[in-house]
Amino acid sequence: MFADQGFAGTSLRSIIGAANVNLAAVHYHFKSKEALLEAVVLRRLGPLNQQRLDLLNECERRAEKGGPTVEEILNAFVTPAVTLIHHTAEGCLFGKLLGRLHWETRPSFAILARKHFNPLFQRFQAALSKALPGVPAEQLLWRMHFAIGAMAHTLTSSDTLEVVSQGLCRSSDAVPELIDFLSAGFRASSPVQRRRKLSERRS
Amino acid sequence: MFADQGFAGTSLRSIIGAANVNLAAVHYHFKSKEALLEAVVLRRLGPLNQQRLDLLNECERRAEKGGPTVEEILNAFVTPAVTLIHHTAEGCLFGKLLGRLHWETRPSFAILARKHFNPLFQRFQAALSKALPGVPAEQLLWRMHFAIGAMAHTLTSSDTLEVVSQGLCRSSDAVPELIDFLSAGFRASSPVQRRRKLSERRS
DNA sequence: GTCTATAGGGGGATAGAC
DNA sequence: GTCTATCCCCCTATAGAC
Numbered sequence: 440m441f442a443d444q445g446f447a448g449t450s451l452r453s454i455i456g457a458a459n460v461n462l463a464a465v466h467y468h469f470k471s472k473e474a475l476l477e478a479v480v481l482r483r484l485g486p487l488n489q490q491r492l493d494l495l496n497e498c499e500r501r502a503e504k505g506g507p508t509v510e511e512i513l514n515a516f517v518t519p520a521v522t523l524i525h526h527t528a529e530g531c532l533f534g535k536l537l538g539r540l541h542w543e544t545r546p547s548f549a550i551l552a553r554k555h556f557n558p559l560f561q562r563f564q565a566a567l568s569k570a571l572p573g574v575p576a577e578q579l580l581w582r583m584h585f586a587i588g589a590m591a592h593t594l595t596s597s598d599t600l601e602v603v604s605q606g607l608c609r610s611s612d613a614v615p616e617l618i619d620f621l622s623a624g625f626r627a628s629s630p631v632q633r634r635r636k637l638s639e640r641r642s
Numbered sequence: 643m644f645a646d647q648g649f650a651g652t653s654l655r656s657i658i659g660a661a662n663v664n665l666a667a668v669h670y671h672f673k674s675k676e677a678l679l680e681a682v683v684l685r686r687l688g689p690l691n692q693q694r695l696d697l698l699n700e701c702e703r704r705a706e707k708g709g710p711t712v713e714e715i716l717n718a719f720v721t722p723a724v725t726l727i728h729h730t731a732e733g734c735l736f737g738k739l740l741g742r743l744h745w746e747t748r749p750s751f752a753i754l755a756r757k758h759f760n761p762l763f764q765r766f767q768a769a770l771s772k773a774l775p776g777v778p779a780e781q782l783l784w785r786m787h788f789a790i791g792a793m794a795h796t797l798t799s800s801d802t803l804e805v806v807s808q809g810l811c812r813s814s815d816a817v818p819e820l821i822d823f824l825s826a827g828f829r830a831s832s833p834v835q836r837r838r839k840l841s842e843r844r845s
Numbered sequence: 846g847t848c849t850a851t852a853g854g855g856g857g858a859t860a861g862a863c
Numbered sequence: 864g865t866c867t868a869t870c871c872c873c874c875t876a877t878a879g880a881c
Contacts, residue, residue: 655856665858669859674858675858
């Protein structure tokens with residue numbers, strides 16, 4: 440319900456109705472509405488982030504000298520989350536919740552999100568930096584930012600894409616399509632000349 | 643306020659407080675809270691979408707035979723929106739609102755968003771399809787989906803990136819970085835072989 | 846541990862005076 | 864057109880019986 444309607448848009452009363460419990464039980468077991476959300480998120484996000492790290496470690500261990508490819512690193516980051524959306528209905532909902540978490544603005548959420556995301560982010564930043572020695576730090580951060588946006592939007596809205604495309608795009612293709620797209624973006628060469636050209640054209 | 647706290651998270655009472663008006667005035671002039679949001683959005687979204695179409699038409703007119711490049715098309719789509727975030731504070735807020743609109747789930751919002759987004763989407767889909775004859779329709783839709791996610795996330799959260807990167811990434815670089823990244827993604831070749839390989843690795 | 850009952854404060858919308 | 868006062872509902876959280 441948090442996934443579909445957002446935090447502010449979901450009342451505890453609608454939750455207890457769906458769960459056939461009473462209101463006091465929520466506060467007894469979880470203390471507050473925000474703490475309930477945190478519990479809902481953490482139950483699955485912990486294992487999911489661990490899975491991402493395991494995949495990354497594994498492909499680094501297996502890699503020839505020079506480390507894993509961009510595709511392998513992105514695969515470790517993206518796949519555990521994005522495969523959620525075409526498995527169980529529950530996984531699909533958690534995927535939406537996960538995507539939403541990236542742009543909830545309540546201070547307590549931002550803290551929650553960063554607490555469980557920053558270590559992961561830095562680990563993947565280091566791996567990508569090694570795999571892409573030609574990309575300056577600033578640019579790598581921008582590209583990770585874009586990748587997170589594309590991934591989060593896929594988590595929250597790929598069902599919309601299925602409808603808009605009239606069934607042409609299926610969620611089961613999301614992972615390979617996303618990795619193809621992102622890895623090409625990360626590898627993009629960006630001659631200063633071309634960037635200047637676009638800037639001038641805009642002004 | 644809608645941009646920062648979302649629709650459900652923003653009360654009319656907090657709005658009238660900030661605007662120094664009374665509650666009845668809102669309902670007299672806008673009829674309802676949802677209609678107020680629609681008015682807020684439409685005042686700026688109409689001109690912005692027109693600007694995107696104008697830019698696209700202009701670069702198509704100016705292009706040599708073969709039509710405009712992917713970069714030019716993406717520039718027409720992305721720039722009018724993303725330049726919002728590093729101009730006025732008001733523009734920055736509207737950028738956030740615009741990004742948020744892509745993943746508000748209330749039925750009335752979905753209708754609003756698609757009503758003003760679908761025509762634009764189809765126009766750009768046609769242009770991109772022409773510029774990328776080797777990319778099948780299904781894949782192009784996925785890539786537009788990813789591009790929208792990256793753009794929307796940039797609109798809503800690039801201030802976070804400025805903080806996380808400790809000032810290394812500045813919003814004024816968002817447009818060229820985004821266009822570099824996306825255009826490479828759109829041009830990506832995707833040998834079926836590689837995609838199968840990744841799929842197998844996952845299973 | 847579990848429940849009912851209620852506190853105590855918003856929420857959006859509206860009636861009716863001016 | 865504008866404002867005050869108010870309706871009526873829903874919200875989170877808690878007290879206190881069992």
